[in-house]
Amino acid sequence: MKSIFLSSALIALLALSGCSTKEPAIDTTDDSAKMAATDTLTETIPEDVMTVDADGFSGADSNEMTMSGIERKMQSVTFDFDRFEIRPDMQENVEGNIKLVNSDAQDYTIKLEGNCDEWGSDEYNYALGLKRANSVKTEMIQSGVDAGRITMVSYGESNPVCTDKTDACWSENRRVDFKLLP
Amino acid sequence: MRILLVLLFSLTLLFSADATIEVTKRVDGLSSMAVEDASVDYKDGLSKRFFKALVGDLNVLSLFNVKDEYTTTYFDDDNVDRSNKKSDYVLRYSLEKDDSGVFIVHAKMLSDDSTVFSKKYRLRNSEQYIFIVHAIAYDVNAYMGADPVDWMKRKVILTRLVAPQKSEILLTDYTLSYQRVIIRGGLNVFPKWADKKQSSFYFTDLDGRIPTLYKMDIYTGKSEKITSSDGMLICSDVRQDGKKLLLTMAPNGQPDIYLYDIENKKRQRLTKYGGIDVNAQFMSDDRITFVSNRLGYPNVFAKKIGSKAVEQMVYYGKSNAACSAHGDLIVYKARESANAFSRNTFNLHLISTKTDFIRRLTATGVNEFPRFSKDGDAILFIKSYKQQSSIGVVRLKHNKNFLFPLKIGKIQSMDW
Known part of the structure; x- marks a missing residue:
């Protein structure tokens, strides 16, 4: 998908790039009698920068509908602030998801999506989301799921399910979601 | 105005080799600066946005006490506006559009009714005027001999x-x-x-x-x-x-x-x-x-x-x-x-x-x-x-x- 987007973007850019001059500049001329040397300032201005659209792929086939049906049955696993250990009260969710992984979802790759609350947009927050996903992955492997079926990604704070400014909302966002890949 | 200067914590710091050390001095030790608009074109609002952006950049330079009153004048007028007579420096600019539609900015700085700095800036697209504002502020800073603000x-x-x-x-x-x-x-x-x-x-x-x-x-x-x-x-x-x-x-x-x-x-x-x-x-x-x-x-x-x-x-x-x-x-x-x-x-x-x-x-x-x-x-x-x-x-x-x-x-x- 990415390659299609890049290819189409490149073609569009090549087509458009001939229409304009790249790297426009601020031309400056020193016309002060007191300044002997002409100071020519060349400023690169992003005038002809192109906008690339990373979207544009939509629609769902029957396989995707089946996948989303299974995904809806899977429960998110939530975590304490700044922690990545699975809480005892979340064990039931993890085990329930593992059963689905080994039954309805046995033909799919499992994508574990780690997420954080809004307190921080830095790399540490993304790493925290990843460590949460990795805690779930470790438990899945210990339960017999093939490690080769599991991929992970951390979205940090960029994928909230709740945007209220409350403890409950922040708690909801500190989570790992289970998604399926063909 | 897009630029909002919100916060000035304290006012000055004596230049020091160790940036972790704060030493303050009086703000009235700064030179005063006024900005005058002498635009011929772009009076539909861009010239005022340019003024506010320029005042903002001059404040960020932290070299001047910058007046924020908007005044207009003629670019080649030998005298600064009467309200700016007491300012140590006056920065005057003029926005123009040439015959081919190119955006041109003339800028000069005056002190004691003499031009001490003057420059002409050109850009094909006036929407990017802010980069000329930054370039002018950069040049003013350089003229004053302050540390570079690249x-x-x-x-x-x-x-x-x-x-x-x-x-x-x-x-x-x-x-x-x-x-x-x-x-x-x-x-x-x-x-x-x-x-x-x-x-x-x-x-x-x-x-x-x-x-x-x-x-x-x-x-x-x-x-x-x-x-x-x-x-x-x-x-x-x-x-x-x-x-x-x-x-x-x-x-x-x-x-x-x-x-x-x-x-x-x-x-x-x-x-x-x-x-x-x-x-x-x-x-x-x-x-x-x-x-x-x-x-x-x-x-x-x-x-x-x-x-x-x-x-x-x-x-x-x-x-x-x-x-x-x-x-x-x-x-x-x-x-x-x-x-x-x-x-x-x-x-x-x-x-x-x-x-x-x-x-x-x-x-x-x-x-x-x-x-x-x-x-x-x-x-x-x-x-x-x-x-x-x-x-x-x-x-x-x-x-x-x-x-x-x-x-x-x-x-x-x-x-x-």
Whole structure:
């Protein structure tokens, strides 16, 4: 998908790039009698920068509908602030998801999506989301799921399910979601 | 007016070799400056926006007490406006459009009714007038013999979150006055300039099967895949020569720091701690600073590339989750309060590796993602306060902070 987007973007850019001059500049001329040397300032201005659209792929086939049906049955696993250990009260969710992984979802790759609350947009927050996903992955492997079926990604704070400014909302966002890949 | 100068902490700082030390002096020691609009064209509002932006930039220079009263005059008038007679300096500008539609700005600075500086600026597109404003301020600063402010003219690239899992990468200036979307849609985060010319940048694409690092040329739109990693992949820093990258990668689910060679595409793992190691920054070609939770909480450490020894750099704050280095100076983000969800939680602090001084740079809101300018004169950071996301600028030697709010979306990360 990415390659299609890049290819189409490149073609569009090549087509458009001939229409304009790249790297426009601020031309400056020193016309002060007191300044002997002409100071020519060349400023690169992003005038002809192109906008690339990373979207544009939509629609769902029957396989995707089946996948989303299974995904809806899977429960998110939530975590304490700044922690990545699975809480005892979340064990039931993890085990329930593992059963689905080994039954309805046995033909799919499992994508574990780690997420954080809004307190921080830095790399540490993304790493925290990843460590949460990795805690779930470790438990899945210990339960017999093939490690080769599991991929992970951390979205940090960029994928909230709740945007209220409350403890409950922040708690909801500190989570790992289970998604399926063909 | 797009630019909103919100905060001036205290007023001045005596120039000092150690930027962590604050010494104040009286503001009335500054020269006075007035700005006059002598525009022939663009009187539909651009000339006034230009005035406000120029006053804003002159304030950021921190060299003058700048009058913000709008006055008009003729460009070639030998005398300054009567209301500006007492000003030590008067900066006069004229916006014009030539026969071919080119945007032209004449600018001159007067002192004692004599022209001491004069320059003509040309640009094909008046929408980008802010870059001429920055160029004028840069030239005024140079004329005054102050420390260079090259950072003022640099382009800023940032990721704006517009919806869950949706972002835009914007090209802008440090005041966010000019904004151009480079990548729309998808979830693309952590843009990082790839070269000194700012013609290309790295970014992480989180839409694919696994996180992938791309490099994109901003003028052609052409992207090339650099590498990918399960879990997370971020370009934390680019070496000055652009040939090596510091990456946070997690090929085995374990976030560690890697040195990536652009030419031979080989990577070298620099940290092997079982917890979290992220946010590496070059202190020099063979020494890095980074954030790790190896003490049980995030803190700032340093190590020599190739050595196993790790040195703790910060001894204040119980959650120091982000940092930026410039030579011996390190700026870091610290959670101030014990309560994770209290207000006024995250502030930026500056330390020198050669002294024990700590200087707090911010006072309110959530302040994070600090980034030193290339010359160390200023620090750019992201501030979130009352649901407003802003770019902040700290002038270290002048002890002043300035904020420029983003109207739509939340700033996720940026580089300049």
